[in-house]
Amino acid sequence: MDFKLTEEQQMLQDTVARLVRDSYGFEQREHFYRSEPGFSREFWQQLGELGLCGMPFSEAHGGFGGSGVDNMLIMTELGRGLCLEPYLQSQIHAGGLLQQLGSVEQLERLLPVLISGELQLAVALEERQSHYQLLDVQTRAERVDGGWELSGRKVVVIGGHSAGMLLVSARTRGEARDEQGISLFLVDPQAEGLSRKVYPTIDGPKACDLFLERVLVRDTDLLGEPGQALAALRYQQGRAIAAQCAEAIGSMQEACQLTLDYLKTRQQFGKPIGKFQALQHRMVDMRTELELATSMAILAACVADQADSLERSRRLAAAKFIVTRAARFIAEQAIQLHGGIGMTWEYNLAHHAKRLVMLSHQLGDDDHHLSAYAELLHSA
Amino acid sequence: MDINYSAEELAFRDQVREFLRAELPADIAERVRLGKHLSKNDHQRWQRILNTRGWYAANWPVEFGGTGWSVVHKHIFEEECAAFGAPRLISFGVNMVAPVIIKFGSAEQKAYYLPRILDGSDWWCQGYSEPGAGSDLSSLKTRGVREGDHYVVNGQKTWTTLGQHANKIFCLVRTDPQAQQQRGISFLLIDMATPGISVRPIITLDGEHEVNEVFFDNVRVPVANLVGEANQGWTCAKYLLSHERTGQAGIGISKAALAHLKQVAAREGRLDDPLLRAQIAEVEMQLMAIEVSTLRILAAAQAGGVPGAESSILKIKGSEIRQAISHLLRKVIGPCALPFLEDELDPAFAGAPLHADYAAGPASQYLNLRKLSIYGGSNEIQKNIIAKMILDL
Structure with missing residues (x-):
């Protein structure tokens, strides 16, 4: 250890x-x-x-x-x-x-x-109906001479506007939620039939939706075996989760520090508001959640690159769950302890709070991972 | 970074498991698992077995009969003991008064008291809280007035856990009423057989007699029983409280309780209920976070750091999670958690249970475990400590 x-x-x-x-x-x-x-x-x-x-x-x-x-x-x-x-x-x-x-x-x-x-690069996996379920793929890839034709729509591809190449999941066979039949393609964003609607996300980074209409992808741009991509999608989502947990820790540390500084400087009723026990205990609760979330981010980092296993999946789901809950708690408490100033665009904390809440909308929210973990209880 | 135990630590764990498999009495383990009451004899039997193996005083230095284990070894030992259903050690003697005697006591006190703790000759209880001094412990009013070679002690202690079994009590008493609140307190070792001491049971909401009131009426305590210097008892008290707190995350106990919860849920056919499964999953993930946090603090302590106010975080989260698990266990049993079958909770009960053997304990135990967030410095006091020591507020 x-x-x-x-x-x-x-x-x-x-x-x-x-x-x-x-x-x-x-x-x-x-x-x-x-x-x-x-x-x-x-x-x-x-x-x-x-x-x-x-x-x-x-x-x-x-x-x-x-x-x-x-x-x-x-x-x-x-x-x-x-x-x-x-x-x-x-x-x-x-x-x-x-x-x-x-x-x-x-x-x-x-x-x-x-x-x-x-x-x-950018990953285009989510669809409007998929809600974090990697196997819920309706975008289709039809076999044509020398390659595949992709049709469908992908949503909220973060960094998709600036990527030189997109990794797009599409179904080469099977029904919407079959485990088999999902393939991953390298798609040139300039390809004919592909259009992008670019927008900023509410917490900062730009993203886009992809509209694919019979986009031709050559065989040389199929990643791995046809129809066999799900295991890799799940494994790499685990690595992305570990990375996102770490990102959240950096932001939570900053949000806690800004809030603590504020409690020590903001004066009301003739003293720093950090002298009031109700606010002290809220700050302690934030610090406690940060401590536990940090432990889970470390655990996630240590298992992210391990060979795939139930134990790895369990720990990564738990990490995402704990960090997501902590992030929202810290974001909301930090705004509350700041009062009105915590809600202004011109103050850094507000942007941390936004990021901390919206991180849960990527790679599965707390409910998604709670449900995934609960499923694994049977195999414990 | 490495989250795994070393090869040496894993070998130690195997050794502990082997010992527990061979030596832990099955009837005691069964009572622990089902949340039944334990008798004085249960505790003493287990303590003797540990002492024979040389593993009773895990926290003591080797020279006094301790193990000399590292903090990680101690953690492994506690976790395995809990997993096998060993009774939690009654810590007042071995893990509370003994470290104070070792740190502040005289050579005579060490030579007399420490062997008696090891061999079970003495059962210690703690005389700290008073009716008017709970979280604000240093406002205590029990007086010790010096008369020749004795202190004459008058006053009342309360919440004295298992005082009915004890033959010794360590007490904080006010020996200088003029001094500032924390300055005039002394740490005394008192024989419960001394004339003037009376013990009255307090029955808690689970129907159990676990805590007591202890009254002192002109009790004459030899000055030789003073630990450390007169009026410096608060230093001992603080030292002891820090010992009391570090073990309170109770990771091993919570893991064992969670495993039991899952077994009972399976036997009650409740694991197919997605709502219940999600609640168990949530508790298990939180426990995972507390466990890794504990390991981080242990690793820091192993490397020479002193666990400071971080242990307050563990006390808060560790007690909350144990309470949450006991809540779920009570819930899983459904209506059969309602019967209050005191005879089934009795250590001597050998009959057939009214319902399942695991059904009688959980409601009582849930109620009993409300104490976790109250004792050892309530969770609100822990938050005050964190606010002051970590956040500098």
């Missing part, structure tokens, strides 16, 4: 923390948010130059062979800065799928530019 960081991990944490501190002040973030890509291309380029874009990839593929703990350290700092770049979606989630399912040719074609930061 050891919860200490190695010297390299300590350096990694310092590097990312410094980068975020220097480039992601509140006003800078607001500027990035209002810019065309909705994030900072310069910051992304720095992530690439520092080797951080290559961290989650194996050394055999030219990456840095980072572990789940390395991903955790990066994501925590990006979460602290409320960074808008699609690092989780592109490098960890899509990158993981590519590395797990890609052929030698596909890896040689895409990984070098992904690792250098020149290419971003």
Whole structure:
């Protein structure tokens, strides 16, 4: 048992923390948010130059062979800065799928530019009716000469507007909720028949809906075996969950710190409001939830890259559940303890609160994972 | 980072399991599992078995007969004991007064009292709370007035757990009424057979006689029974409270209780109910978070850190989760949790249970476990401690 960081991990944490501190002040973030890509291309380029874009990839593929703990350290700092770049979606989630399912040719074609930061990927899995169920895929891929034709609609593809390549799940056979028959395709966003509706999400990053009408995808852009993608989708969602838990921890730490500072400075009735026991106990409750959530983010990071198993699934579902509940609790308490100022756009805390609540709308909310965990009780 | 035990720790765990499999009396384990009452004899039997193996005083230094175990070893031991259904140790002697004697006591006190705790000659109880001094412990009023070689003690202690079994009591008494609240308190070791002491039972809402009132009427206590210096008893009290708190997350007990809950739910055919399953799942996930938090604090302590106010977080969450599990167990049994069958809870009961053997205990136990968030510094006091020590508010 050891919860200490190695010297390299300590350096990694310092590097990312410094980068975020220097480039992601509140006003800078607001500027990035209002810019065309909705994030900072310069910051992304720095992530690439520092080797951080290559961290989650194996050394055999030219990456840095980072572990789940390395991903955790990066994501925590990006979460602290409320960074808008699609690092989780592109490098960890899509990158993981590519590395797990890609052929030698596909890896040689895409990984070098992904690792250098020149290419971003996005994952297009959710559909309007799917509500976090990876097997609920209605988008269809019909066999045609030399490839497949994809038709359907994908919703809320985070980073889909800036991605050079999209990973789209589609059904090559079977009914909407069959486990078999789901395939994963590399789709060029410029392909004929594909259109995108781009919008900002309520907590900052840009996303888009994809409309696919008989989009031709070549055989060379099918990832893995046809109809066999679900296991990889589930496994990589687990890695994405671990990363998102870490992101939430960074944001929760910041929200707790801002609230604690506020309690010590804001004066009412002739003293700092932090002197009132009702408010002290709320702050203690926030700190307690943060402590437990941190433990689960660490647990998630430690199991994220393990071989697939029931135990891994159980722990990752539990991590997402605990962190989601803690995030909402801390967001709501932080706003309440700040009073009106906590609800203003011009104050950083409000943006952390938004992010902390809306994280639950990605990769499954607390109910989704509670239900998943409860299902696994039978096999305990 | 590594969330797993080392090979050496796993080997130790195997050793503990082997011992428990061979030595833990089945009848005691059964009573613990079903939430029935334990007799004085049950406790003493188990304590003797542990002492024979040299594992009774897990927290003591080796030189006094302790184990010299690391904090991780102790955690593993407690978890395995709970999993096998061993009775929780009555901590007043071995884990409360003994560390104080070891830290602050005289050579004579160590030589006399420590072996008697190990071999079970003495059963200790705690004289802290008073009718007017609960969370505000240092406002206690029991007086000790020096007369020659004795303190003459007058006053009343309350909530004295298992005082009816005890032959010794350690007490906080006010020996300097002029001094500031926490300054004038002394830590005394008192023989319960001393003339002037009387014990009156308090029956709690579960019908059990677990706690007592203890009255002191001109009780003459030799000055040799003072631990540490006169009027410095609060230092001992604080030291003891920190010992009391660290073990209170009770991870092992909660895991065992959760396993029992799942078994009972399965036998009652309730695991197919998605609503109940979700509630059990929720508790299990929360317990997982508390367990990892405990391991993080243990690992820090192992590396030389001192567990500070973080243990208050564990006390709050650990007590809440145990209460939540006991609530679910009571619920799972449904209407058959209603009969109040005191004879079935009795350690000597050998008849056939009215309903299932697991049905009689849970409602009583749920009620009994309300104490968890009250004693050892109530959960609200723990929040005050966190606000002050961690948050600097």
